[in-house]
Amino acid sequence: MTLLVWIALAAALNVLWPSVQSQENNNAANLPATFPSVRADELAKREFPSAEGVPALVVWHRESGLNEGDLSVVRKLAETYSEKPLPGQIAVPPYHRMPLPALQAQLSGDKQTLVMPLVFESGTDTDRLKDNFAALRQEAAAANAGLDPFAEKLSSDRLVARVTGPAGIQTDAVGLFQNADVSLLIATVLLVLVLLLAIYRSPILAVIPLVGVGFAYGVTGPMLGFLAKAGWIEVDGQAISIMTVLLFGAGTDYGLFLVARFRQLLTVETDKRTALKQALTGSSGAIAMSGFTVVLSLAALLLAEYGAVRRFAVPFSLAILVMAIASLTLVPALLAILGRASFYPFVPRTPDMIRERAARKGVPAPEPPNRRTAGARFADLVVRRPWAVIVVTVALLGGAASFVPNVKFTYDLLSSFPETMPSREGFALIGESFSPGSLAPVRVMADTGGKPVDLRSALERLPFADRVGEAQQGKLNPSIVSVELELNVNPYDNEAMAYIPEVRGAVVKALAEAGVADAEERVWIGGQTASQYDAKRAGERDGKVIMPVVVGLIALLLLAYLRSFVATLYLIATVVLSYGSALGLGWLVLHYAMGADAVAGAIPLYAFVFLVALGEDYNIFMISSIWKKRKEMPLRQAIREGVRETGGVITSAGLILAGTFAVLATLPIQVLLQFGLITAIGVLLDTFVVRPFLVPAITAVLGRAAFWPAAVPARNGDVARNDAS
Template sequence: MRVSKTLETYGRCVSGPRGKWITLLLWIVVAGVLNALLPTVNSQENNNAANLPESFPSVQAEQVAKREFPNADGVPGLLVWYRSGGLTDDDLKIVQKLADTFTANPLPEQTALPPYHQMPLPALKAQLSADKLSLVTPIVFSQAAESDLLKENFKKLEETITAQAGYDPFTEEVASSKLIVRVTGPAGISVDAVALFKNADVSLLIATVLLVLVLLLAIYRSPILAFIPLIAVGFAYGVSGPILGWMAKMGWIEVDSQAISIMTVLLFGAGTDYCLFLVARFRQLLTEEANKWTALKRAISGSSGAIAMSGFTVVLALAALLLADYGAIHRFAVPFSLAILIMAIASLTLVPALLAILGRGSFYPFVPRTPEMVRERAEKKGVPVKEQSSRTTLGARFADVVVRKPWTVIVVTLVVLIGAASFAPKINYTYDLLSSFPKTMPSREGFDLIAKSFSPGSLAPVQVMADTEGKSADLQGALSKLSFVDEVSAPQKGKMNANIVSVDVKLHANPYSNEAMGYIADIRAAAEAALTGSGVASAVDRVWVGGQTAQQYDTKRATERDERLIIPVVIGLIALLLLAYLRSFVAMLYLIATVVLSYGSALGLGWIVLHYFMGADAVAGAIPLYAFVFLVALGEDYNIFMISSIWKKRAQMPLKEAIREGVCETGGVITSAGLILAGTFAVLATLPIQVLLQFGIITAIGVLLDTFIVRPFLVPAITTVLGRFAFWPGAASRKEASGKPEHAV
């Protein structure tokens, strides 16, 4: 009774005669003030934020290199010069002129540029590839250089080279007979990565808005209603964006373009779902209640608990990403959880206010009316009243099959889901950043040219440093003996400690590949053995391995550690929330088990699509954790909404009838919500970024599995088979056993 009174008061506050206008005004004022006073989140993006904590070996190696070998410190960009017929003397003179220009007038944050202008042509020719087609010249920038600054620097390089060549070698096709130039290396890759996300932001937003709008129009056939969820999402973004921007400016969090891009998709997908949970209930009740306020009040009291619980589940699951060691995952936590929290609040306040203002007009031109209203309207127009169709809906037929043949449904759905999940262990994972780029991206083309004429390891050598304690440790010789090493540079002595020596190791393999990562442990072991053999004690603590390959190796370790920690935490948090909300240990177990199985099936089906149909050799290593958090949290949304309906109907009717009615009542809205959520994630698959394409496809598949298999078939079938034990140990199971009617959850 107290809960009912509270919900009635809340409903009056947000959607009463005055409350609806006050609620709308408050949202307008809050969004306006925050956007006027606080910075936008996009203005605070830091796309160069560190991904690995200082405790990881590659980060410690970077710190040693910065201290002892400052000339090698920084972010190198590699200019790849190539001509299919062989580089000419005129081409090499452009290289010399470029070095002369930017040695005399260095670019912002430029820290090193070899003096090619001081080399005679024969000496420069000696640095050409064996086939005389290519030359690689480095230019190094400080670690503090932002991607935007690097982009401007590369633009100046391009303008200078274009002026000397008489045409733009940066846009020439690789197959051209002219001189072509590409920028690659860590700096070039960084600029291309940021450009991909920045170019994706606007197109992603437009595509997502259009998709949601089209789906809403197709499902509800009301232009007014289609804009209500979009208005709510817009306000939620308008409030969360400045708050995130302010938090980033204060240094409390870091945000990057990847997180903001996915946050936008999440807001539109999950936010629209929350809105539809209320809208669908309101629409149904308008066919039973003549008074729109009474219908809205009942809709609010009937759906607000499920919406709040669903939103809270997603918020906690996403907040668990704060436990991640890997920075790119850790940076997702606050933007995602805050955005969903604000979206849930908007769904529970702003959306009811808009529905109260528009009333039945929200659904124009297909306005829902009670049978009495339909009859009166027909009589006024002098037309005969159309009889209600008695035709059984498709959803009702499915629900009937579930309660009549639950074991058949369980067996069939489990065969499908387990069969799909069996492909998940076959997935190959990669941490190769270049593989996520389109083949026409300049940095990837540059790398391909290096691999064609030089050792691919030239793109990013492994830096090995060791404290020899003054002993004659032959680090260069020991590493040169390794079968996978192409070349080892001459050792250099440290600036602060002359006993520390450094060598650059060029591998035969692509330094960003899994193969190269597998060599890091062998490189470290060989360096330690060289120190031990020369009499150095505690060699383990005196070897540092750095560079892009070592960082990628640590990235793999960090990601695997995050999976081992965060996945159990998310499951535990959701389990506690379900237990508190449903008061049923059994229901909690099978609801979690079904979404975890659905997650495994999504991975397996995703691999089938990506590998066998799209030709992908591997999936980005972070995808399993990303997909798990989203699919398990969002999948429970649908379970909560449907089970809540069944639990409440169980107070007035037998369990099988409650299941049949609950599945029918929630089927339409969950199907609509699932299609929209899957569609928004599928929009990511249109982007030229492999990690987002893979994430979008796998998540969309998972949402569709939840929508069309787990929610309408597997969960209600299990509930049917369990009977009163589905409520155990709640009061419902005890009262069912005694034959007394139970109270709604």
């Protein structure tokens, strides 16, 4: 019945509600309307309508210099799109009306490059832009004697063309995520399947968690599609891609927690249903608590100001919530239906069943293996020498975390993309032949109050100004003056963003010197560089707000579950230390091994939320085992048994979770590569250092104090001195 309910639910939701992919909005705004750059862009649309729109910069280039034939191709296209604009196109330069000498004057100093801007309406859908660029490519090939200039390599002696600028970069970025979705899903499924087969050596059992994940995804997708269509949330391709990885990683983990307990009980319990009930009873609390911890931690992303971060909150938290429910209902139902056959060909049996089976075959019953597992040896070490374990593990983790102050961050959008991406190649051509700032000029606007203010001269005096355009007066308010400033550096780089306050300061000073009152309130800075400057400020604010909230939420949940202030403190401290270690080690790998100059600015917040929430999962699962056993045996023995019992399943779960995040590192998008690598490192540290060594060692040292303020009765042979030895 449970299985049928899930089948009916998934089928009904997929029929009645739209898929989440159909509701993706990859053009959603990332900054709230209150941010300066957003207000500046709104003012530009109102006062300077010609500034409205999204430019696509078509870069034409020939290594030996553009000739008259090349320019005739450009003029032909300019004529075509002047007479019959592309869908959403609002402007194109009249190159076809210019005399040849005038057009040649538009070339770069080396005569190798020409830029033809095509401006599209603001908010033009990425799919439409993609179709427009495909049509442009066909027209260019037809005008160029059948040779496609967009297919030529930059080193070619023929005419080369690339589309860059905000529209080109936006289209390429969305295309990267769309192309990554299918490959990411296939790679994740195959990886999880191979790891499950290697761990359990059972083809049936390897499929059961994947079935649970599949149903969870099948239910979550239309739910998110419904919420997005109703306008309650916004979703984008990046969020859905990472959500898929999270579902497979966390979902498989929750399933393994139950499967491991079920498998263990099948060796002592004859009836499969009794064993399953006991397994569900013993693990459901930890699974529910782990899932709830992750759900609340990810929901805290709703507090973010930056849209790309806030859009993660609902898809991630809803996916984990549905997956936790599936792990507690659907996965047990599948195990109940299949029973011991789930583990075929290595079916777990009780000693009596083994003897009966051997008797039927007329062979002697095999002796049970008498081997000490690695988990048992680690548990003995932790209990015997807890202080030594603490000192070594803290030194290792702290040493890795000491590299965090050396980490450099970047908000450069282009640096996240492959160097061979067409829009990045086009940008490189502009930077080599013109000013790199011409790709995305800074729009400076000021309300002069009708007084004579020479903004152009004030901006030209700035050492980083490459070119300053002519001043324009506002359409509705002539006192508002606009000037375009081209920087002499990459407008997407950190260096360019650092200049925004200086630009504002120069304009404010010019207004003040002219006697304009309230000069600070009369300046607006817009454009891509200003937007990224605001994005950096929003990201820094989000980290300061969300990180403490996540820690606070997890602390409250742990306190409610464990009823111990002391345990809550050291469990949180260990995962925070693990996060710092992952960030430090990740920087060493990315910078020294992979040559990255900086890490994407959003990575620390992404990694913190995931690693603290998911790392606490493993702590909860292990510490709950110790807490339960503590009621029946001395603490030292409870620690030994808890570590031994949970070691195998947490190690398996950690490997799978780290593997799924590592799949992100195979993508050509730097922000996902960096996030996947750092998160995978953090999960491995939690799995192989924090969980089996540091946490149980601290528990052993603290002894009964680890349970404070809960009153724990002393057991036979359990004294405080021995607990802390």
